[in-house]
Amino acid sequence: MLVDNAVKGDSRVQKEARSAAAAGWDVVLLGKSPNKKAQNWQLGEARVRLLPVATPLHRRRHEYRRAVLRAPLAYPPGPLAEYRKQRMKAWRAELNLRVIEAGRSGSGTASTRLWPARVLSRGMGRWVRLRARHTAALERRRKEMDGPLDRFTTAFWVRAMGERAWRRLDPGLWDLELAYGKVIDALEPDLIHANDFRMLGVGARAKLRAEAKGRTVRLVWDAHEFLPGIKPWSPHPRWHIAQCAHEREHAKYADAVTTVSASLAEMLAEHHGLQDLPEVVLNAPDTVIPPDRAAEPVPDLRALCGIGPEVPLAVYSGSAAPQRGLDIMVEALPRLPGSHVAFIVPRANSPYMQSLKARATVLGVRDRVHVLPYVPHDQVVRHLAAADVGVIPIHHWPNHEIALITKFFEYSHAGLPLVVSDVRTMGATVTATGQGEVFTAEDVEDYVRAVTAVLADPGRYRDAYTRGDLLGEWTWEAQAAVLDRVYSRLVEGPPAPAARRMTRVAP
Structure with missing residues (x-):
């Protein structure tokens, strides 16, 4: 299993590795070391190895x-x-x-x-x-x-090289190949699970090298996003063009594709001309706790904020960036007397979070804004359950319109009423289920209306979780079964499932 991050902040990848190992697969998860030093640990029965990645190719040739x-x-x-x-x-x-x-x-x-x-x-x-x-x-x-x-x-390189143009436009992609390639070859896997677009190329090239030596290796591409529709991670104007070309070149080598929503599955099939519709593996949370994690205490969200149970608390949990729309939660506080907000983010001191804290100071609400660190992924639901409202204020980007994202499911399993922006899929789902309110993205006045409505009658929205089996399929256990079927279809003689002794989560 391949991922281009340090694993600990990626709940989807952690759940994939742990559940696949629990089902009997011999899982080695290769990630990118954050400090240039190799690291190793166990994630349940899965082995995690973080590899140092040298980046001399990160700068383009002309920059030297x-x-x-x-x-x-x-x-x-x-x-x-x-x-x-x-x-x-x-x-x-x-x-x-x-x-x-x-x-x-x-x-x-x-x-x-x-x-x-x-x-x-x-x-x-x-x-x-x-x-x-x-x-x-x-x-x-x-x-x-x-x-x-x-x-x-x-334009010349795109026209002259087509899909291969990423080699000129972003040669830093080779840095990942040179760090991961030899390690993958030495492991001699039967199946490679490549997470997202940069690892797709690494996995495809490993598959081709193995086949050249007479070994059959199956490649699963787990597409987390629709790459042409994302807000580019890098401001460099060649970055997005290069990533799209890299993905197009290597998509054809995937033996199976998984993704996070039915809408995205259809878009990927059309964009890459896939013969089969990708399997959907939702970013749903664990509802059971592995035995080695059951005794770990869960941090008290309200205690970390320094507030009591009677204080209204809206929470946002996840990556922090301008397109996530977190600023609206700060801007609205002067119109929501007594309410507090908690941002649970991977980097509390990032420039964006610093700007939000500075804005809160200007508005005179700094004491009601709390920036907190991540907790382990199997504690997220219980950690969030202490809040009154789960907020998803993302802006209108093509990639934001098409999926129910991780925090949507985490908030739902925590039993939180939701306040979400009117992005297509989440807005329609919340309207249909009655589990929250939808507001116009980037509209502070409408956001205040939505939060006020939820705080006025939270029981109305929480009751949505008790009607029917709303949360039944929104569990990682159901998604892990889908992933296991994909693996078993590709690799002959799948392993017998290992015994799984778990403790069920209660928010």
């Missing part, structure tokens, strides 16, 4: 070369510009000190002799600063790549 025609005054790429600036400052400081020493000794002649050097240092300083400005401007242009020459070269 001088731009003699575009910026003739710029310094060569690297630390030379900063070195020159610092060296000139040191020279000026030294000359000033020598003048002071000459004054103390009463030597006017020495001070006069230093005058030419001081004039030269000022001139040289201006020259160095000029070249440093040209260097900084060149670096900005190379990052933005919005000039006519940049647009031409990008």
